[in-house]
Amino acid sequence: MTVMEQRGAYRPTPPPAWQPRTDPAPLLPDALPYRVLGTDAAADVDPALLRRLYAELVRGRRYNTQATALTKQGRLAVYPSSTGQEACEVAAALVLEERDWLFPSYRDTLAAVARGLDPVQALTLLRGDWHTGYDPHEHRVAPLCTPLATQLPHAVGLAHAARLKGDDVVALALVGDGGTSEGDFHEALNFAAVWQAPVVFLVQNNGFAISVPLAKQTAAPSLAHKAVGYGMPGRLVDGNDAAAVHQVLTEAVAHARAGGGPTLVEAVTYRIDAHTNADDATRYRGEGEVETWRAHDPIALLEHELTERGLLDEDGIRAAQEAAEAMAADLRARMNQDPVLDPMDLFAHVYAEPTPQLREQQALLKAELAAEEEGAHR
Amino acid sequence: MTTVALKPATMAQALTRALRDAMTADPTVHVMGEDVGTLGGVFRVTDGLAKEFGEDRVTDTPLAEAGILGTAVGMAMYGLRPVVEMQFDAFAYPAFEQLISHVARMRNRTRGAMPLPITIRVPYGGGIGGVEHHSDSSEAYYMATPGLHVVTPATVADAYGLLRAAIASDDPVVFLEPKRLYWSKDTWNPEEPQGVEPIGRAVVRRTGRSATLITYGPSVPVCLEAAEAATAEGWDLEVVDLRSLVPFDDETVAASVRRTGRAVVVHESGSYGGPGGEIAARVTERCFHHLEAPVLRVAGFDIPYPPPMLERHHLPGVDRILDAVGRLQWEAEN
Ligand SMILES: Cc1ncc(C[n+]2csc(CCOP(=O)(O)OP(=O)(O)O)c2C)c(N)n1
Numbered sequence: 041m042t043v044m045e046q047r048g049a050y051r052p053t054p055p056p057a058w059q060p061r062t063d064p065a066p067l068l069p070d071a072l073p074y075r076v077l078g079t080d081a082a083a084d085v086d087p088a089l090l091r092r093l094y095a096e097l098v099r100g101r102r103y104n105t106q107a108t109a110l111t112k113q114g115r116l117a118v119y120p121s122s123t124g125q126e127a128c129e130v131a132a133a134l135v136l137e138e139r140d141w142l143f144p145s146y147r148d149t150l151a152a153v154a155r156g157l158d159p160v161q162a163l164t165l166l167r168g169d170w171h172t173g174y175d176p177h178e179h180r181v182a183p184l185c186t187p188l189a190t191q192l193p194h195a196v197g198l199a200h201a202a203r204l205k206g207d208d209v210v211a212l213a214l215v216g217d218g219g220t221s222e223g224d225f226h227e228a229l230n231f232a233a234v235w236q237a238p239v240v241f242l243v244q245n246n247g248f249a250i251s252v253p254l255a256k257q258t259a260a261p262s263l264a265h266k267a268v269g270y271g272m273p274g275r276l277v278d279g280n281d282a283a284a285v286h287q288v289l290t291e292a293v294a295h296a297r298a299g300g301g302p303t304l305v306e307a308v309t310y311r312i313d314a315h316t317n318a319d320d321a322t323r324y325r326g327e328g329e330v331e332t333w334r335a336h337d338p339i340a341l342l343e344h345e346l347t348e349r350g351l352l353d354e355d356g357i358r359a360a361q362e363a364a365e366a367m368a369a370d371l372r373a374r375m376n377q378d379p380v381l382d383p384m385d386l387f388a389h390v391y392a393e394p395t396p397q398l399r400e401q402q403a404l405l406k407a408e409l410a411a412e413e414e415g416a417h418r
Numbered sequence: 419m420t421t422v423a424l425k426p427a428t429m430a431q432a433l434t435r436a437l438r439d440a441m442t443a444d445p446t447v448h449v450m451g452e453d454v455g456t457l458g459g460v461f462r463v464t465d466g467l468a469k470e471f472g473e474d475r476v477t478d479t480p481l482a483e484a485g486i487l488g489t490a491v492g493m494a495m496y497g498l499r500p501v502v503e504m505q506f507d508a509f510a511y512p513a514f515e516q517l518i519s520h521v522a523r524m525r526n527r528t529r530g531a532m533p534l535p536i537t538i539r540v541p542y543g544g545g546i547g548g549v550e551h552h553s554d555s556s557e558a559y560y561m562a563t564p565g566l567h568v569v570t571p572a573t574v575a576d577a578y579g580l581l582r583a584a585i586a587s588d589d590p591v592v593f594l595e596p597k598r599l600y601w602s603k604d605t606w607n608p609e610e611p612q613g614v615e616p617i618g619r620a621v622v623r624r625t626g627r628s629a630t631l632i633t634y635g636p637s638v639p640v641c642l643e644a645a646e647a648a649t650a651e652g653w654d655l656e657v658v659d660l661r662s663l664v665p666f667d668d669e670t671v672a673a674s675v676r677r678t679g680r681a682v683v684v685h686e687s688g689s690y691g692g693p694g695g696e697i698a699a700r701v702t703e704r705c706f707h708h709l710e711a712p713v714l715r716v717a718g719f720d721i722p723y724p725p726p727m728l729e730r731h732h733l734p735g736v737d738r739i740l741d742a743v744g745r746l747q748w749e750a751e752n
Contacts, residue, residue, distance in 0.1 A: 171527035182495070183527055187519045193485050194520070197492020197500075204474050205496070224515070227485030234480055389530045390564055392588045395618065395665035 062271055069264035069276040073308045076283040077345045085283050087351050093130060093282040094346060095360045097339045100126040100150045102364035104313070106371050107149070107163065111317040115375045117168045120147045124312035127282035127338035128244045130154050132212055135289040141180045143195040143213035145188070147244075151214060152181045159367065160374045169379040189219040192228030192241065199232075199239040199296075210296045211239045212289070218249020220263050229304065233270040238296035240289065241304045244279060246311035251324035267304035279309030280338040283345075310336075383409060424605040429577045433463045433539075433595065435611060436581035437501065441471050444499065447585060450477040451486055451503030451539075460505055461541060461600055483513035487538065491520050494534040501585055507542040508551035514559070521590045522565030537584045538592050542570075543636045543686050545598035545733055547726040554723050555687030557635075560592040561663050561696070567617055568663040570594035572638035574604035576661060579614030587617060596636035620667035622674060626656035629680035629746050632671055632697055634660040637684045637734060644739040653743055663693060671697070672704040679710040680746040684734055689717035711746045 076082050104123045110116045122129050125147075133154035136142060144151050152162045156179045164173020165184050172183040182198075185191035195213035202209035219225060220243055232239050243263050247254055260266055267274030273295075277288040285307055292303035310333035314321035321330075346352035387394055387402040394402065441447045449464055449471075455478035458465030468476040479486050483504060490500035504510035510517075517538070525533040544553035560568045567589055571577040577595075584591035623638060624645050631641040638659045645655035658674050660667065675681045681701055683694040694715035701713050716734045724732045 170529060171523075172529070172531075175531040176495070176528060177531065183524070183532075187515065190488065190515060190519060193488025193516070194492035194495065196485075197489030197494075198496045199492070200489060201493040201496035201498050204498075211492070223512070224484055224488060227480075227482040227488065230480050230482065231485045231489050385529070389526045389528075391525070391567070392533060396668060397666060 064268050067268045067271070067273045069262060069267070069274040069306070071276075073276045073278040074284050074288055075278045075281050076287060077281045077341045081287075082283060082345055082349075085287070087349075089286070090283060090342065090346055090351060091356075093127075093134070093286065094339075094342050094352065095363065096130040096134070096154055097126045097282060097342060098360040099364040099367055100130055100154065101339060102361075102368045103150055103153060103159065103371070106368040107166075108313070108317055110163075110372070110375050116163060116166050118316050118318060119166055120316045121313035122147055122150050122311075124333060124338070125244055125246055125279065125309045126150060127285050127342075128214075128242065128279045128307045128309055131282055131285035131289055132214060132242055135286060135293050136210070136212055139180070139207070139209050140293070141182065141195065141198055141209065141211045143182045143191040143198075143211060144184050145191065145214050145216060145219065146184050146186045147216065148214050149184065152179075152184065155179050155181055157181055159371050163375065167375070167379070169381055170385075189215055189222035189224040189228070191215075192224055193231060195239050195241075196228050196232045196235070196237050196302075199237040200235050203238055208297060209238065210293050211237075212242060212293065213239060214242050214244060216249060217243060217245040217247070217254050217263060218252065218257055219243075220266065221249075221257055229267070229270045229272065229302070232302035233272045236299070236301035238299070239302045240292040240296055241302065242289065243304070243306045244309055245306055246279075246309050248311055248315070248324070250315045250319065253324075262306055264304060264306035270304075272302045272304060275303060275305045277305060277307050279307030280336050280341060282338055282342050309338075424607050426603040427574055427606040427608055428601050428603055429571070429574050429595075430461060430463050430600040431608070432574045432578040432606060432611070433581055434465055434467070435608060436578045436585075437464060437467060438470065439611070440501070440582055440585040441467065441475065444585075446497060447499045447501060448475050448477065448493065449501045449503070450479050450490065452479060452481055452505050454478060454503050459503060461595075461597065463539070463595075463600075464503065483509060483511075484516050487513040487516040487521065487536075490536050491516060491524070491534060494536050495524075495532060499535045499537075499585060501537040501539065504538060504540045506548075506552050507540055507554040507556050510538070510540050510556065517566070518563050522563045525589065526565060533588045534590050535585075535588050536590045537581070537587075538590065539581075539595060540592060541595045541597040541600075543594075543596050543598060544723060544729050545636060545686075547729070548597075549726060550723070553726075553729065555685070555718065557594055557663055557685075558687055558692050560594075561693060565590065566664060567591040568594065569617055569661060570596060570635035570663065571661065572596065572599065572623075572635055572659050574602070574606045575612065576614060576659075578606075578611045580617070580661065582613055583617050591617070594635060598636050599639070602639070614661075618662045618665035618667060620658050620660045620662070620670040622656060622670070623659045624655070624657040626654040626678065628652075628654045628678060629682065629743055630656045630658055630671075630674045630678045631682050631684055631739065631743075632658050632660065632674075632701070633684040634663065636686060640734065640736060641684050641739060644736045644743070647736055648740055648743055651740075651744075655743065666697075666700065668700060668704060671701060675701050675705045675713075676708045679708055681705075681709075682714045682716055682739065682742045682746070684716045684739055686718045686733055688720040689715045690720045692717055714742045714745060716742045
């Protein structure tokens, strides 16, 4: 009898630890993205929360347009706008307790600001005066992360460390659809599930990785399906429905906090603007597609819900816009001031103590600066 | 007066002891990697630690180097001091993204707000008959990355002292363990193990007057042997053990070369783009007027690390070092 013929008949006894962890069925995401706005579920949402989400969405949209305008004025080197994705950004920031940690990608300035970060400091990386403009410990926001998906294992490690210390802390990590193809995404999810770390992964599936559409990124039925293989639940949510994203993330965070381990949430959304101000999106997508998504705008969806139910009127809308305008004016004014930079900082933060080699180089730059200064005074 | 017994110990034992002492002294020290728990590591350096400190502090991780180092970053962000084991030199490469893009520069990008006290233990180098991917000398990659300290012991005592210093450092340290010296023995007092001077100090292992051999890690014993052999030909060689590649101890090295007037850099990794080129340039810049001959390099060939049956032709040995020393009679020939 050949080995192939033996199949099914012979099954060796697996080693004792070899047991499937879970029945995959409850881990599987629903076929369609979960929605709240425009459904019966909306009635159960606290009106105060809906109003808060609305105000933050309007402010976030204004932040995106203002930051984009600042690139045109040369005040920002580059800006990856999250217009269209504000519901994800805002919900990610609002579901966390103060002690929790947020791990943003390079596109998630808005989530950091919604979490309380100074809007100017959040732009330091993109302005180019330093890499991270804030102390990550202050609001528990990790540095905006440019290499894709590399922040995910950090979130897992931090959540794991917090649990080892007995702290009731959850980490929420953001990643794009393209980032899910990176090896670090896989390693982070695997570690998180094996360690049952209190971490939530939020994939903002905005359709594109720069120009590459999702279909060329993955053959999986959805990105949320990827969770099952790791042994964690996958959840699919309408990323333009702020109430739905908030609800799904709240459940995932509570699940993690209660010791239930990680969750992978895929929010289906759309990047209305180009990849960054430097990108030409007309090369890879048609205006018709963009228009379809504009009709499903996160602000419009929420505004409709609130006005329908008499929770928001013209005055309320105007108040939200005025608050956003005030934020934009302040951002503009402060970003129009030239940052004061100290070239000696180049050497200050490489090591706890500069090496002898760095000290020599520092002396060289100091001498160059002194000579420059002297030349200027001559 | 009590006399302390100096018993022979292996470098691996000294490393284990350093880990145990560091974990005892500081509850934030965590050991993690592939097979470091129950097995005690493939080189047994973490032997017994899981039993003593528990799985939460000595963790068998999933098999994923980027994940190991990446999660260590998050753990360090939350106040732990992870000591990460990379099983073999060439298997650390999947973790390079985390190492270079995050570990090395988190302090810098956060203006000092978020230093990462991570020690990355990498068994490196050849001479143990390892098959492909088990014998690389990867130090040049680490040296080329600002933000990392890079150290490598050559003696049992240094293995202990340097590892304690690495774990205590608030900066990330790549701790290169010369795997062919794991079983080398030295008389060492395990009752009162000593620390080392701060990271960044080289040490003169043998004093001499006619030339300096500048070396580190697995090549230190080879150079000491070469120095002994060279006495027969009238050479009195000084041997400097760098111990730390970053920071580099220019002072000790330059002082030695100024005394002797001649220098050979010896290491296993290839010479093109290797550490020797950097070291030779630094020595030349500082000692030009004292030099009687160009600074020479004796290094591995510029080839992928050879199969075990050929590695003895690749590794710099006593003869090749002595040949180079012979060539230091520069003015006589030119
Ligand atoms: C490791 C890595 N490779 C490539 C890039 C260049 N890059 C920046 S953004 C991007 C696309 C990312 O797409 P996605 O993850 O979907 O996030 P999105 O931009 O849509 O928010 C690429 C390829 C990078 N930042 N990091």
